[in-house]
Every structure is written in structure tokens, then in C-alpha cells.
Amino acid sequence: MCFGKQLITPFVKQCFAVSSVTFNMMSYGMVIGFNASLFSELRKSQEIPLDRDSESWLASLIGITTFIGALFTPIIIDSIGRRPAVITSSVLMVSGWITFSLASSLPVLLVAKFLQGMSVGLGSTMGGLLIAEYSSPKYRGSFMATILTFLLLGSLISHLFALFYNWHQISTILGFFSLPGLIISLFSPESPVFLATKGRYDQCRKVFRWLRGPNEDDELEKMIKTDLIVKESKKSRPKKTTSKIIQKKLTYVILTFKKREFYIPVFIMMHLSAINEFCGALVYDTYAFDIHKALYGTDIYMFKVMASLDIQRILSTVLTVYLTSRVRRRPLLFTLVGLNILAYICEAGYIYARRYSLLPFDHMAIGVFLHHFHYFTNGAGSMSLTTIISSELFPTADKGFCGLIRSLIFSIFVFANVKSAPYLFSLIGIEGTLCAYALLQFYCQVMLYYMLPETKDKTLQEIEDKFRGFSLVDRAEILKTKDDVDVSN
Numbered sequence: 001m002c003f004g005k006q007l008i009t010p011f012v013k014q015c016f017a018v019s020s021v022t023f024n025m026m027s028y029g030m031v032i033g034f035n036a037s038l039f040s041e042l043r044k045s046q047e048i049p050l051d052r053d054s055e056s057w058l059a060s061l062i063g064i065t066t067f068i069g070a071l072f073t074p075i076i077i078d079s080i081g082r083r084p085a086v087i088t089s090s091v092l093m094v095s096g097w098i099t100f101s102l103a104s105s106l107p108v109l110l111v112a113k114f115l116q117g118m119s120v121g122l123g124s125t126m127g128g129l130l131i132a133e134y135s136s137p138k139y140r141g142s143f144m145a146t147i148l149t150f151l152l153l154g155s156l157i158s159h160l161f162a163l164f165y166n167w168h169q170i171s172t173i174l175g176f177f178s179l180p181g182l183i184i185s186l187f188s189p190e191s192p193v194f195l196a197t198k199g200r201y202d203q204c205r206k207v208f209r210w211l212r213g214p215n216e217d218d219e220l221e222k223m224i225k226t227d228l229i230v231k232e233s234k235k236s237r238p239k240k241t242t243s244k245i246i247q248k249k250l251t252y253v254i255l256t257f258k259k260r261e262f263y264i265p266v267f268i269m270m271h272l273s274a275i276n277e278f279c280g281a282l283v284y285d286t287y288a289f290d291i292h293k294a295l296y297g298t299d300i301y302m303f304k305v306m307a308s309l310d311i312q313r314i315l316s317t318v319l320t321v322y323l324t325s326r327v328r329r330r331p332l333l334f335t336l337v338g339l340n341i342l343a344y345i346c347e348a349g350y351i352y353a354r355r356y357s358l359l360p361f362d363h364m365a366i367g368v369f370l371h372h373f374h375y376f377t378n379g380a381g382s383m384s385l386t387t388i389i390s391s392e393l394f395p396t397a398d399k400g401f402c403g404l405i406r407s408l409i410f411s412i413f414v415f416a417n418v419k420s421a422p423y424l425f426s427l428i429g430i431e432g433t434l435c436a437y438a439l440l441q442f443y444c445q446v447m448l449y450y451m452l453p454e455t456k457d458k459t460l461q462e463i464e465d466k467f468r469g470f471s472l473v474d475r476a477e478i479l480k481t482k483d484d485v486d487v488s489n
Contacts, residue, residue: 033310040288066118073404271451279382
């Protein structure tokens with residue numbers, strides 16, 4: 001019984017710590033799902049008049065504000081800690097829902113979107129990194145998959161409430177659903193990686209062993225050794241003036257971009273993010289009214305269909321949690337993203353054939369099947385696997401900078417995707433837009449085929465050493481041994 005307790009306890013503790021992130025991810029999912037009810041109701045009621053430009057700005061504002069929030073992330077996570085970033089994100093999210101519940105004009109809606117974008121910028125940048133630092137390698141893939149699971153659960157919650165309530169009432173309800181993430185984060189520990197980078201090694205060991213138990217001390221000591229080596233290389237440098245500090249920062253950026261363990265993961269992350277953001281999930285949720293009219297010819301069943309899509313996508317993500325513990329990441333990613341491309345092509349062909357009456361037989365069930373097939377490929381591959389893999393790639397010493405770049409790329413893609421979608425719909429039609437997304441997905445597949453390594457069952461340090469081409473700890477030990485031999489001779 002004691003033996004069983006020893007095995008279970010670290011896992012349970014990791015689950016608790018990780019839940020501080022996953023519940024916040026649920027809030028981000030609610031933000032995405034809320035768009036469907038907000039925009040569809042405003043189009044019909046004209047309670048707050050929106051034209052195409054103002055609607056696209058309101059929808060895409062989160063892309064800009066996400067980056068603004070992400071700008072503060074390196075300062076918080078490198079100076080104060082990972083945990084404060086999650087807490088701040090939670091407070092901003094709740095404030096955003098309160099603002100939405102009181103909104104009666106476009107400027108107030110924009111303020112609410114601004115607050116929620118700041119929240120997403122802080123939390124999404126930090127979420128995957130914090131889970132990776134909390135969890136054991138054997139659990140990390142499954143814990144990473146919970147990011148998308150709770151993101152989709154949040155979207156489902158929004159769509160279910162849209163069946164019964166208006167957007168004002170929904171925003172009030174969702175504010176209460178965002179509270180658990182804030183409460184749990186207040187009681188969660190700080191990341192052991194952050195404690196190590198601050199030289200608080202005793203506290204780092206205490207938190208690490210509380211999370212992982214005594215069986216993973218090799219990873220702990222290697223992490224601390226690597227940090228000591230990095231700090232040792234900086235000891236001889238004198239204190240700098242303000243101009244020198246600015247020069248130092250610029251030099252850091254230039255030198256960092258020259259490191260293999262930095263620029264290769266960033267290049268890979270850019271393409272993984274493109275797959276994630278252009279897989280259809282964001283546009284299909286934001287402009288659900290247009291998509292449903294194109295696929296079904298009506299929006300009568302929109303929220304019922306969206307709720308079923310959310311449930312099916314959650315089940316797909318759970319399948320990925322199972323598969324990532326047993327199947328290598330690379331082939332799984334290429335297979336499922338390939339199916340995403342196929343889904344785009346099939347939907348585009350069906351919409352085109354319906355529009356020009358080219359089908360010998362048509363039924364709503366065809367659109368329902370294609371829609372659900374697309375969401376299966378999103379949940380199982382294009383969203384979940386890209387999230388899991390991209391959070392495993394960044395080097396420990398540059399996580400803050402990498403997180404900033406990741407948020408910048410995320411913000412650009414979100415803004416470009418959501419802002420351009422209604423104009424693309426008008427210019428080349430919905431079917432043409434889906435074909436353009438499929439082409440972009442194919443390009444990303446080709447790039448990742450040549451650049452992406454396998455990350456399954458690898459520690460974060462092993463992945464970093466793979467990109468670097470060698471281990472700092474091993475090289476330091478070799479040099480030390482060589483010095484000892486030289487002295488003895």
C-alpha cells in the first residue's frame with residue numbers, strides 16, 4: 001500500500017500544479033467560443049451596430065493585445081516567476097468578462113477584448129512552458145494535451161450556454177467559470193526551473209522532489225549543473241551602465257539568434273503555430289454564421305451543431321492523449337495534419353458543388369459529416385500535437401525570449417487569420433479560402449518534415465542538447481578531465 005502511495009503521490013501533485021494552467025486554458029477557450037454568440041446575435045439584433053470593418057477589428061483585436069500581454073511575460077517570468085504570470089492572467093480574464101457583461105457600445109466591447117487579449121498573451125505564453133517544467137517526461141505529453149482539452153471544454157461551455165442565454169448573460173456566467181483558475185494558481189508552487197535560474201537550489205530541490213518524488217534526481221541535478229555552468233560563464237563580466245545594458249541586450253539578441261538550440265526550435269515553432277492557427281478552428285468559431293450558411297444553407301441549428309463539434313473535438317483530443325504516450329510524435333503529426341488538409345479540400349469541393357448545383361444528391365448529413373471530420377483532424381492533430389511539440393522545444397536559458405517570439409508569431413497569425421477571413425470570403429469565396437488554408441498547411445508539413453526531431457520520451461534537457469549538437473554538462477566534464485590530465489603531466 002505504501003509502495004502504491006509513493007507512485008501515485010507525485011502524479012497527483014503534478015495534476016494539481018498543472019490544473020492551475022489548464023483551468024486558465026478553459027477560460028481562453030470560453031473567449032473563443034463566446035465569439036459565435038456575440039457576433040451572430042449582434043448581426044441579427046443590431047443592439048450594437050457593426051459593419052464588416054468594425055466586426056473584423058473586434059474579432060481580430062485579440063491578436064494585437066495578445067502580443068501586448070506577451071511583452072510583459074519575459075519580465076514577469078524571468079524576474080518574478082512563472083506563477084505570478086498565471087495569477088495576473090486570471091485576474092485580467094475575470095475583469096474582461098465583467099466588462100463584457102456591462103458593455104453597451106463598441107468601445108466597451110473593445111476594452112473587454114483588450115483585457116482578455118492581455119490575459120491570453122500572458123497565460124498562453126506561460127502555460128505550456130509551466131506544464132513542461134512541472135511534469136515528468138512520461139506524463140508531459142499527456143499533460144500538454146490537457147491544454148487543448150480544457151481549451152475546447154471552454155469553447156463547449158460557451159456554445160452550450162448560447163443555446164439558452166444572450167451574450168450579456170453568457171459573459172456574466174463565464175466570469176464565474178474563470179474563477180477556479182485564479183484560486184488554484186494561488187496555491188500552486190513556483191516552477192523548479194525558475195528557482196534554479198535564480199540560484200535558489202535548495203528550494204528548487206524541495207519543489208522538484210515534491211512534484212516528482214525522489215526517482216528523477218538525475219534530471220534535477222543535471223538542470224542545476226547546467227545552470228551553474230551558464231552562471232559561471234557570466235561571473236567575470238563587470239556591471240554595466242545603462243548604455244552598456246542596452247548594448248548587452250542587443251548583443252544577447254544577436255548572439256541568441258546564432259545559437260542552434262534557439263533558431264532551429266523557433267523556425268519549427270513558427271510552422272507549428274501556422275498549422276495550429278490556420279487549421280480552421282479559429283475562423284470556424286469566430287465566423288460560425290458564415291461557415292454554417294455555406295455548409296448547410298441555414299444557421300438554425302448552428303449552436304447545436306457547434307456543441308456536438310466541441311464534444312467530438314474533445315474526444316479527439318483525449319485520443320491524442322492516449323496516442324502520444326504510445327506513438328512517436330512525428331509520424332502522428334504528419335498523418336493527422338494530412339487529414340486536416342484533406343478535410344479542407346473536401347469541404348471546399350462540397351461548398352462549391354452546392355453553390356453551383358453540381359451535386360446529383362444533397363443532404364444536410366453530408367455537411368455534418370465533413371464538418372465533424374474536419375474538427376476531428378483539428379482536435380486530434382493540428383491543434384493538440386502542435387501545442388504539445390512546440391512547448392517542448394525551447395532552451396531553458398532563453399525560455400522568456402522564446403516565449404515572447406512565440407507570442408509575437410501567435411499574435412500575427414491570429415490577427416492575420418481573423419482580420420483577413422471576411423475579406424477573403426468576399427474575394428475568393430469560402431471554398432477558395434479553405435483551399436488557401438490547405439495550401440498553407442501543406443507548405444508547413446514539408447518544412448517540418450526536414451526540421452522536426454522526435455521528442456517523445458525525451459527530457460527537456462535532452463531535446464535542448466539535440467538542437468545544440470552536444471551537452472554542456474558532458475563537454476564541461478570532458479574539459480575538466482582534460483585539465484586534470486594536463487596538470488598531472
